[in-house]
Amino acid sequence: MSAHVPSEDVGAPRAQAGPNPQHLLATLLGEYLDSSEANLPSAAVVAMLREFGISESSARAALSRLTRRGLIAVRGSGRPPVYHLTSQAIARHRARMDHFLGFGARPPRWTGDWVTVSFSIPQSGQAPRHAVRKALGALGFARLYDSVWIRPGSDAGPATKALHEIMDGVDGGRWSVMHTRFDAEAGPHGPAAAYDLAGLASAYDGFIARYADLRAAVRDGQVDATRALVARTSVMDSWRRFPDIDPNLPEHLLPAPWPRQAARELMLEIHSALGTLAEARLVQVTTPYWPDAASWITHFRASETFVSAPARRDG
Known part of the structure; x- marks a missing residue:
């Protein structure tokens, strides 16, 4: 018996192993762009994805696919084309970022139902x-x-x-x-038997082990802006699967010790510490193709108790 299969986001690209350009572009736009008013040149998108080893042809294909999905749209009829996030995409990104960054912040309100x-x-x-x-x-x-x-x-x-x-x-x-x-909710014949909690705990432990060295480097100030963008995106991309596979059961149904909080604290520390550096790197690589980049690029921030949308810049 296993935990539920995570659902796909409506209109979102299917996640795949490796640097899938569609998935990566959706992640970057969701993390660092929060306005439908920004005019995004295609060359700036190519520059963004180049940081992750994505070729120009693959970047433009990802851009085209996200346009067909309605997450971004072409503004006007100029050449080369200029893109913008749709209002639907902005709402979706905000909701998903709130979901990802807020997951595990508080124990679920439990009624036994x-x-x-x-x-x-x-x-x-x-x-x-x-x-x-x-x-x-x-x-x-x-x-x-x-x-x-x-x-x-x-x-x-x-x-x-x-x-x-x-x-x-x-x-x-x-x-x-x-x-x-359930009469014996916490017993061997209770609902926890439906979930592979051992496998889930192992996944959290693996996340902690994978990024422990990065956290140490962040604490020592050894992560520069160039590394920060890729590292921060990798951490979020790895963390974002947990809200979809973790059923968020009440504490009395979980084996002890449960590693989710330790994993979340690691994610938050890296995500928060590298936000400004990652934003600066994205501005740096896109400005040659998008002079207004610094007026629009921002990043999501989170804390232990709340999640905030990106601060809007005066542009």
């Missing part, structure tokens, strides 16, 4: 069975038993909607959505 889904599909219904499992995983459910899926909380609306869309019309298919509580 779980949403439980049970379904039955005839043996011939492989396609709808796969679709149900995929939809439930995307909604944060985990498989407790073969056809019994659970998630913390009490909001059953999204699951009910998804099951109607998939199961209505499936001959012989049945399903139920229930609000449940």
